[in-house]
Amino acid sequence: xxxxxxxxxxxxxxxxxxxxxxxxxxxxxxxxxxxxxxxxxxxxxxxxxxxxxxxxxxxxxxxxxxxxxxxxxxxxxxxxxxxxxxxxxxxxxxxxxxxxxxxxxxxxxxxxxxxxxxxxxxxxxxxxxxxxxxxxxxxxxxxxxxxxxxxxxxxxxxxxxxxxxxxxxxxxxxxxxxxxxxxxxxxxxxxxxxxxxxxxxxxxxxxxxxxxxxxxxxxxxxxxxxxxxxxxxxxxxxxxxxxxxxxxxxxxxxxxxxxxxxxxxx
DNA sequence: TATCCAATAT
DNA sequence: TATATTGGAT
Numbered sequence: 001x002x003x004x005x006x007x008x009x010x011x012x013x014x015x016x017x018x019x020x021x022x023x024x025x026x027x028x029x030x031x032x033x034x035x036x037x038x039x040x041x042x043x044x045x046x047x048x049x050x051x052x053x054x055x056x057x058x059x060x061x062x063x064x065x066x067x068x069x070x071x072x073x074x075x076x077x078x079x080x081x082x083x084x085x086x087x088x089x090x091x092x093x094x095x096x097x098x099x100x101x102x103x104x105x106x107x108x109x110x111x112x113x114x115x116x117x118x119x120x121x122x123x124x125x126x127x128x129x130x131x132x133x134x135x136x137x138x139x140x141x142x143x144x145x146x147x148x149x150x151x152x153x154x155x156x157x158x159x160x161x162x163x164x165x166x167x168x169x170x171x172x173x174x175x176x177x178x179x180x181x182x183x184x185x186x187x188x189x190x191x192x193x194x195x196x197x198x199x200x201x202x203x204x205x206x207x208x209x210x211x212x213x214x215x216x217x218x219x220x221x222x223x224x225x226x227x228x229x230x231x232x233x234x235x236x237x238x239x240x241x242x243x244x245x246x247x248x249x250x251x252x253x254x255x256x257x258x259x260x261x262x263x264x265x266x
Numbered sequence: 267t268a269t270c271c272a273a274t275a276t
Numbered sequence: 277t278a279t280a281t282t283g284g285a286t
Contacts, residue, residue, distance in 0.1 A: 087280095090276090090278075090279055091278095091279070092279085093279080114269065114270090116269085130280070130281080131280090133269080133270090134278095134279060134281085135279080136270095137271070138278090140271095141271095167278085255276090257279095
C-alpha cells in the first residue's frame, strides 16, 4: 500500500525520457520552414563557454527545435505573422527542470537568486526570463510557507497544499533555504531534508503522472539530496551544459505546451 | 533597467 | 491547476 508512497518519486523519474530518446522525436516534428521563421534566441545570454560534456544537440539543432515550436503555435491561420509576436507554448516545469532551477538558486544563494542570474546558471535553452521570474515567484511563496514549520517531516501541513505544492516538494530545498546576506560566508548546512508534505484531501488524483501526487499522508521525501556541490560556484567554471531537448505536445485542450529537458543527469 | 509582488488572465 | 501576463512600486 504504502510502498508506492515512497516510490512515487523514483517512478516518475524513471519514466522521464532521456534527452537522447527525445532527440529524434523533436527532429521529426521539425519542418525546416518553421525553423527559419522562428528566430528566437536568448539575446542576452552571455554565452558561457561550456564544454559539451553532454552533447545531445548542437546549438543549431535545438534552435531549429525552438523554431518549430514557435512556428506551430501560429501555424493555424497566421501564416505570416512575425515570429516576435507569436506566443510560445506554456512551459511545463518538469521535476528535472525544476531541479535545475533549485540547483541554480542554491548555488547563487538567496541574495543573488534573481531571474536573470538564475536563468544564466540554468543554461537551458528556450527558457525565458519570464519563465524563470514567474516560477521564482511561486517558489518563493512556497519557501515562505515552508519556513514556518520547517523542521520535522511530519508536522501538520500547516502551510503546504499537496494539491499545489507537489512540484516544489519534489525537489530538495536549497541548503541555505533562508539566510540572505549574512556576510555571504557560505555557511551551508550539510543537507536539509525536504520538509514533508502532508495531505488531507484523499482525492489528489491528477492527470499529471510525472509530478506524482503526494500521498495523502505525511510522507518524507524518499531520497537524500546528493547534489551538495561546492558552495557558490561562480559561473564560468562548471556550469551546466546549455543543451536541452524540447518537445511540443498538445494537451487535451488543444493547447500547446513546451517541455524542456535539461540534459544534466539527475 | 531589473526586480518584486499581487492580481489577473488563459 | 499551472503558468503567463500585467501593472505598480522600488
